[in-house]
Amino acid sequence: MSQPYTPTPRTRLVREADRAVYDREAAYRILDEGFLCHVGFVTDGQPFVIPTSYGRKDASLFIHGSAASRMLRTVKESVPVCITVTLLDGLVLARSIFNHSMNYRSVVVLGKATLVDDPAEKLEALRLLSEHIIPGRWADSRQPNERELKATSVLRVPIEEFSAKVRKGPVVDDEEDYSFPTWAGLVPLEMVAGEPIADARLDPKREVPSYAKHYKRKG
């Protein structure tokens, strides 16, 4: 069921309001198809944007990293962050340069990150993160030990203030340009997985698990 969501002045789209999606379930679908986000935070007035993976459960995003990283050091002080996820679906080749565009789906989440301190919650957040990227892998791997858990920080960002933006469908040209003598249309783009490459030190008899063999972005 779709839950209504009222954008704040900070997340209401200023431009191209027809591309705005304020539907929580639609935003979740985008967040669940991607697994790479760009996290923005501010240090001494300078914005930083760092790529990292994430997981989601209900209205929470989880990111993780070394407890020693600049991002985690900054962000765990409960400072404002922005988490953006972008899925690129294709190039839109219009007749006019001006109407060229991209088909994409993106979500921007504004919020404050908080440290996940409780050991059981932290382990569960790491499991969510792993399962978000490649479902099935967690159970097949050597589980984190205490030292590793200590070296890892996990942050939770609530999905409260957000906006999603979607551009899909065909070229839109100005009426007088439809007769312009050039090709126009879409070039679809997709992230695809290649054949898995077994580690050199792996027992050659060990089979490739299906989650690696048939890896696909969800959605």
Next chain:
Amino acid sequence: MSQPYTPTPRTRLVREADRAVYDREAAYRILDEGFLCHVGFVTDGQPFVIPTSYGRKDASLFIHGSAASRMLRTVKESVPVCITVTLLDGLVLARSIFNHSMNYRSVVVLGKATLVDDPAEKLEALRLLSEHIIPGRWADSRQPNERELKATSVLRVPIEEFSAKVRKGPVVDDEEDYSFPTWAGLVPLEMVAGEPIADARLDPKREVPSYAKHYKRKG
């Protein structure tokens, strides 16, 4: 020729220094292979991270957008921005959860954006942007008119303070984990273009240009 570059305290990698690349030409190769960046800027203490396309010429990055957008309105006041480009190359499935990783190449540029005001420079920056995304397309398209140029803002960000980070190659597990009974290896990931889809209003006799038919990320 590779130009040496000395990182500042803000761009020196705090963590995983072995993944750091401070070589300007290496950073340019990453920037030239991608075409989607995430721009970070700050409004009233809140970071925003917005996806957009970009172009590069020498030590300048160019981004563009509607003169009315929140990003362009904020950023053209010569405020600090961060432009991050991330190319995802694959998943790294280690034996331990802790050593799971991703192969990727990323560049983070810190700087101040300035508005490209001169009409000739603005047009040239838009051409660079277009050619960066899909080389050959500019000349085939209906060129921007005065109204369209006026509605578009172009910003230049100098590539002066930057860092690049690269993780490539095989799984690295702790020595005692190599006997752990699970598959380990790489799942390569690549952005690929599908068959171009001609616009419904296109003359069916018009052939698909090779830049659309054989679209490939450069590099």
